[in-house]
Amino acid sequence: MDRYAVMSDIHGNIWALEAVLEDIGRRGLKHIINLGDTVYGPLEPQATAERLMALPLIGISGNEDRLLFEKAVASAPAAVERVRKRLARESVDWLAAQPTTAVAGKELFLCHGTPASDETYLLERASARGGTLNDADAIRAQLASVAQPVVLCGHSHIPRAVHLNDGRLIVNPGSVGLQAYTDDAPEPHMMECGSPHARYAVLSKAGGRWSIEEVILPYAWDKAADAARRNGRNDWAVWLERGRAA
Numbered sequence: 001m002d003r004y005a006v007m008s009d010i011h012g013n014i015w016a017l018e019a020v021l022e023d024i025g026r027r028g029l030k031h032i033i034n035l036g037d038t039v040y041g042p043l044e045p046q047a048t049a050e051r052l053m054a055l056p057l058i059g060i061s062g063n064e065d066r067l068l069f070e071k072a073v074a075s076a077p078a079a080v081e082r083v084r085k086r087l088a089r090e091s092v093d094w095l096a097a098q099p100t101t102a103v104a105g106k107e108l109f110l111c112h113g114t115p116a117s118d119e120t121y122l123l124e125r126a127s128a129r130g131g132t133l134n135d136a137d138a139i140r141a142q143l144a145s146v147a148q149p150v151v152l153c154g155h156s157h158i159p160r161a162v163h164l165n166d167g168r169l170i171v172n173p174g175s176v177g178l179q180a181y182t183d184d185a186p187e188p189h190m191m192e193c194g195s196p197h198a199r200y201a202v203l204s205k206a207g208g209r210w211s212i213e214e215v216i217l218p219y220a221w222d223k224a225a226d227a228a229r230r231n232g233r234n235d236w237a238v239w240l241e242r243g244r245a246a
């Protein structure tokens with residue numbers, strides 16, 4: 001039987017990551033997939049990178065990982081520069097070495113946003129009121145180049161399993177480390193899960209069919225929120241504590 005633990009959008013939340021890795025260990029899952037946006041944010045980017053570099057992960061990068069290794073130092077926004085200053089050179093190199101998409105175990109295609117863009121939501125239309133499920137045609141159009149029957153994506157931080165009428169399955173495991181946020185680009189919008197619990201997914205194939213288990217775990221979100229406040233991000237602290245964008 002094929003079994004995978006699928007994580008995404010850890011965002012430097014080492015406390016949530018430890019809770020997820022403990023659960024993965026308890027279940028004896030050997031194959032771990034990470035869909036990117038791994039360290040960016042006001043939490044513990046270096047500790048998160050060190051923890052993950054020691055694991056046999058199948059990993060890809062996300063749009064906010066990319067900011068850390070791609071932009072010239074002089075042109076990077078202050079928030080990006082703050083995170084980069086806290087990362088060891090080898091952590092930045094490790095992020096830069098991750099591909100933007102990957103294939104795992106023949107049937108799984110991995111992307112952070114869509115196959116073509118790490119900053120486009122595959123499954124949601126984003127608005128000031130949150131993410132709503134995208135039309136099936138719009139999702140299928142984004143996946144025209146993908147041959148695999150299962151697509152794993154992240155980026156929106158909203159756990160979902162979507163089935164297309166061509167038989168394909170798209171799974172977003174949600175976010176390990178950040179259950180709500182607001183963003184200004186491409187237009188002001190927000191995402192929220194409604195609880196601060198860490199999230200990841202377990203995919204298993206049995207009898208020729210894939211099952212998805214969405215795992216929702218308590219962890220020390222007060223510690224993560226304290227770290228955000230210490231680093232001057234009260235907005236992150238509220239998102240972390242409440243799983244709500246405001």
Ligand SMILES: [Mn+2]
Binds near residue numbers: 037112118154155
């Ligand atoms: Mn992202």
